Amino acid sequence: MLIVENVRKVYHVKEKGSWLRQQWKEVEAVSDVSFRMVPGKIIGLLGINGAGKTTTIKMCSTLLTPTSGTITVDGYDAVKEDRFVKAKVNMIAGGERMLYWRLTGRENLHYFGSLYGLHGGALRSRIDSLLLQVGLLDAADTPVERYSKGMKQRLQIARGLINDPSYLFLDEPTLGLDAPIARQLRKHVKELAVAHGKAILLTSHYIHEVEELCDEVYIIDKGKLVAHDTPAQLTQSLNLETALHVVIPALSASLDLDLHKLAVRCGGSREIAETDEHTWEVTLRGQTDMTTPLLSLLAAHQSPVLRLHTQQPSLEDVILHMADRRGA
Amino acid sequence: MKQLTALLWAEIQKEHRHSFHSKMVYFSLLIWPAIMFVTAYYSFAPFRTGADSPLARFLSAEQLPLFLLTGYLGYIFFWCLVQSAWQMSFERQAGTMEMIFISPVNRLAFLYGRSLSSLVEGVWLFFCFTLLALLFVGGMHPSGWWAIPLAFFVLLVSAIVWGGFLSVLFLFSRDASFLYTVLDEPMLIFSGVRLPPLAFPLWAKAISFCFPLTYALQLVRGLLMEGAPLSALAPELALLASVLLLLVLVTVVLLKKAEKHMKETGNMVMY
8 A cells, every 4th residue: 555644845946046145945845645545446636737746646656755744655665665665656647758759669668677677578578468458569669759649658658567566656647638549548547457456646637537537536736635535525525506507499587587586595596698599598506406496487487498407516616616715 | 687787788779779870870970089080180280299399208209190099089988978978868858767767777777877888889980990090000019919908998997987977967957068068178188188198287187187088098008009018007007996986986975865866856857
C-alpha cells in the first residue's frame, strides 16, 4: 500500500531583486495532504490548474522531496529508501515528451528497461508483450518521430509499465487525444487496475474520465485536500442543483406564472428561453426532483411536451462549486 | 556486473541513435578537428620556429606537427565530453531526465556510460585520422608497441572522468551552458594543446594545472613523442591517477548534492 501522510511541499521562489540582494518567497504547493493507494483501485486527484496535483504525483514517484510529512510504499520510506520505492512505481504523463523521438518504440523501451536492470531475453520478451498490449507491435521498429500523438501516448503507457510497477501515476494521460483513442486508453487503464491489480492515481481535466474510471476521488484546491469520496457520493453530498429541461410549443402567461410558483415552492429557480424552432425551453433548477409536479402542471395547462431531460450535477460542478466557495 | 554492462550498452545504443544519426555528423566530427589542426599549424608559419625562437626552448620545429596532432587529439577527446554534458539540457527539455531519475539506475553508471558512448562515437574517426597523420608526418618515437593503446586508454579514461564531472555540473542548473564558454576555450589555450605549459607565465601555469587534459597530454606525448619508458612516466601516471581520483570523488559528492537539489527545488523539469 502507498500511504501519504500529512505531506507538505514548499518551494522557495526567487523574486525579482537586485543583483546583490535577492529576495525569496515561500510558495506552499501542497499542504497537509494524506491519502492511500490500494492495489486494484484507481483513485482520482482532481483540482483546477495549480492545485498541487502534479507536485503530489512527483513526490509519490520520488522526483520531489516533501518538505514535511511521510510517503511510504509497501513499508519503504520514499525519501530514505527511495531506491526500493523507485522499483515499485512509475509515472505516465500526457503529451509527447519523455521519449527519445529519433529512437524506435522498441529502442525506447529497451533503454528505459535497462534503467531498471532488465536485460537480455527477459527484457526482449517484456518489450514484445508490452508492445502487443498497447497495440504497437507493427510499429515497433519505426522511429517515434513518425508516430501519431495517440501512438506516442500508447508508447508512454508501455514505458510506464516496463518495470511492472505496483503503483502507477497517470498525469493527464489522455491529454489532447482523439475520443476513440482516449476511450481505448481508458479501457486499458481500467484493465491495469482490475486485471493486473495495479494501484493507480489519475489526474485528468476530463471529468467524465474520472467518473468512469475512479473508485475514489480526492479533490485538491490550493494545495489542500478539500473532499474525498466516491464520485457519486461527492456529487450527492454537496446537494447541488439538478437541472430539469423541458421544451414546449407555446408558453401562456398563466403557465409562466405557475412555473415560477412551482420553482419557488421547491426552493429552486426557473429560466425560460425561446429556441430557434420557435418553441420554448423551460429550465427548472433545484435540489429536489421537480419532474412529477412539472408534468402535472403541464398536463393541467394541456401543454404538450416536445422534449424533457434531467441534468444531474457532475463532478465538474462539484469542483467548480468548491473552487467558487474557497475563492469567495 | 551484467546489469551494468547492459546499461552501458543501452546508453551507447541510445546515444548512437539519438546524437549520431547521420553520416554528416561523422563527417563534421572529422573535418572540424582536422581544420582546427591545420589552422593551428599554419598559424605558426609566419613566426620564427627555428633554434633562436622563444618556443625552441620547449619544442623543436620538427616536433611541432606531432605536438599539435597529439594536442588536438587530446583536446577532441575532452571537447566531445563538454558537448555531451551540454546535451543534458536536451534531456531536461524532452522530459527524459525525469524518466531517468524516477528509475533506480545507478546515477554514476548513467553519467559515465553517457560519457563513454559520446566519446567513442565522437573521436574514433579523428583518432584514425591522427594515427594516419602521425605515420605520414613521421618522427614518432613510441615507447613500445603498447604505447599507442596505452595513450588511447589514458585519454579515454581521463576524458570520461572529466565528462562525468561536467555532466554533474549541468545537472545543477539549466543555465550551466555558460560553463561551455568558461571551460572550452581556456582548456584549449592552457592545457598545452598548442603550446607547452612550461612556456606559460606562472599564472597561466596555475590555470593549466586545473585541467586534467594537461596531465593527460604530458603523458601521451611522453609515450608517443619521447619514447619514454613506463618507469620514467610513472610519476606522471601517478599524478594523473590522483587528479582523476579526486575528480571522481568530487563527482560523487556533487552528484548526491545535485539530485538532492533537484528534488528540493523541482528544477529537473525547468528548461
